[in-house]
Amino acid sequence: MKEKIKVGFYGVSGCSGCLLTVLYEDCFKELVKMVDIKSFPFIKEDSYKGKFDYCFIEGTVCFDEDIVTINELRKRSDKVVALGSCACFGCVPSIRNFHNQEKIMSFVYPKYNHLKEVDPTPIGDHIKVDYYLPQCPPDKKEILEFVKCILTGREFKSYTSPVCFECRKKGNPCLLEEGKICLGPITNGGCGALCPSNDTTCYGCRGPCKDANYEAFFKMLKEMGHTNKEIKDKLETFAGLAFKEEEGESSKWLER
Ligand code: SF4
Ligand code: SF4
Ligand code: SF4
Numbered sequence: 001m002k003e004k005i006k007v008g009f010y011g012v013s014g015c016s017g018c019l020l021t022v023l024y025e026d027c028f029k030e031l032v033k034m035v036d037i038k039s040f041p042f043i044k045e046d047s048y049k050g051k052f053d054y055c056f057i058e059g060t061v062c063f064d065e066d067i068v069t070i071n072e073l074r075k076r077s078d079k080v081v082a083l084g085s086c087a088c089f090g091c092v093p094s095i096r097n098f099h100n101q102e103k104i105m106s107f108v109y110p111k112y113n114h115l116k117e118v119d120p121t122p123i124g125d126h127i128k129v130d131y132y133l134p135q136c137p138p139d140k141k142e143i144l145e146f147v148k149c150i151l152t153g154r155e156f157k158s159y160t161s162p163v164c165f166e167c168r169k170k171g172n173p174c175l176l177e178e179g180k181i182c183l184g185p186i187t188n189g190g191c192g193a194l195c196p197s198n199d200t201t202c203y204g205c206r207g208p209c210k211d212a213n214y215e216a217f218f219k220m221l222k223e224m225g226h227t228n229k230e231i232k233d234k235l236e237t238f239a240g241l242a243f244k245e246e247e248g249e250s251s252k253w254l255e256r
Contacts (some may be wrong), residue, residue, distance in 0.1 A: 004036040005053040005151070009083075010073055011041055012066035012123070013093055014059025017137040018084035022056075027140040034147055052077040054150065056133075057123055060086040060093040064116040067126055074127040081146070082122065082129045085136035085205045089239035092136075093120040098236045122241065131156065135191055136205040136238055142190065159190030162209045163202050167193035175201050181226055181234045186212035186243070205238040208246035 011019055019041055022028060031037065038048040055077035061067055074080055085091040096104050097119055105117060123129060133142060149156040163184035167174070175182040175196055182201040184193070188209045195202050221231055235243050 004034070006038050006051065007035040008039040008048070008052040008055045008073070008077070009037070009041065010039065010055065010057050010069070012057065012059035012069055012087075013062035013120075014084065014086045014091075016041070016058070018058035018086070021137040021140055022083075022143060024140060027144060030144055031147065034151055050076070054079045054081060056081045056083040057087050058083045059123075060090050060120045061123055061126055062093050062117060062120045064118055067118065070123050070127050079130040079150075080123075080127065081131045081133060082124060083133050083143075084138045085134050085207070085238050087123045087129075088132045088134040089207050089242040090120055090122045091205070091238050094122075094241050095236050096120050098232070098240055132158065134188070134206045134239075139191060159188055159206075160210060161189050162212065163187045163189040163191065163193050163196070163206070165189055166191075167196045170197055172196050175199075176220075176224075179224060181221060181230060183234060185209075186214060186217050187239075201234075203234060203237045204243065207239045207242045210246070212246075214243075214247045 009019060009022060022031065023040075023042070035054075037044070038050070038052065039046055052073075055073050057070060057073060057080060059066070061070065082088045086093060090097070101117075101119075124132075131146065133146060135142070146156050148154070166189045167184055170193055172193060176184075180201050182196060183204040184196060184202040186209055187202050187204040188206040190206055193202075218231060
């Protein structure tokens with residue numbers, strides 16, 4: 001019988017929500033049939049010190065020890081997969097980049113902080129990442145589809161159309177038309193327009209859509225009466241660093 005591929009799951013500074021998504025009964029049951037899970041926080045002691053074919057990493061790099069951890073995992077892994085918005089874009093911890101860092105650290109770690117913090121950044125800023133599975137938390141079906149692709153040699157294709165595409169297909173009422181800030185037009189879909197389908201605006205957790213017209217989108221939001229702060233607050237929540245990078249030097253939403 002062919003040996004199963006060796007897989008590891010790890011987390012740096014995250015909330016463990018991505019790992020818990022994998023642990024949900026139906027996802028995990030299917031996963032263990034397909035791969036040999038050598039390491040998984042909460043359920044397997046981390047005694048395995050060998051190599052991985054694929055290593056899934058959750059979380060943002062927030063502390064110097066995170067950099068040590070991911071470098072070590074990179075050395076031991078043939079392929080590295082960024083699991084969830086934190087690993088892909090920096091997500092909620094990266095909001096710190098857009099505010100007074102010292103003030104925020106004093107709120108979160110008021111005293112006795114023995115950790116040496118670094119600017120919160122996605123893991124791809126520190127090590128080579130082979131695949132990205134964004135979303136906060138990531139989609140179980142997409143994780144399983146990814147694993148099926150690697151096992152069958154099919155190419156894994158990330159979804160590249162905006163959230164609006166799936167949202168319109170579902171026939172949802174448009175929240176922008178209700179005057180709300182919905183980032184659907186500038187965000188990569190693949191979530192089935194999860195939030196707008198539940199009457200909640202998109203916060204951009206699957207990252208920026210490559211072909212989006214940011215300038216026109218922000219102009220429209222301003223014309224709708226939204227303030228710079230409201231737009232900034234929304235954009236920085238899940239993928240602020242990635243939106244900043246995608247928009248480029250010509251138009252800086254952070255300075256609006
Ligand atoms: S992506 Fe979301 S669920 Fe995953 S670790 Fe970050 S905050 Fe938690
Ligand atoms: S609700 Fe949001 S995602 Fe849906 S069509 Fe409107 S802008 Fe796009
Ligand atoms: S609608 Fe937006 S915020 Fe909600 S899951 Fe999809 S990409 Fe993320």
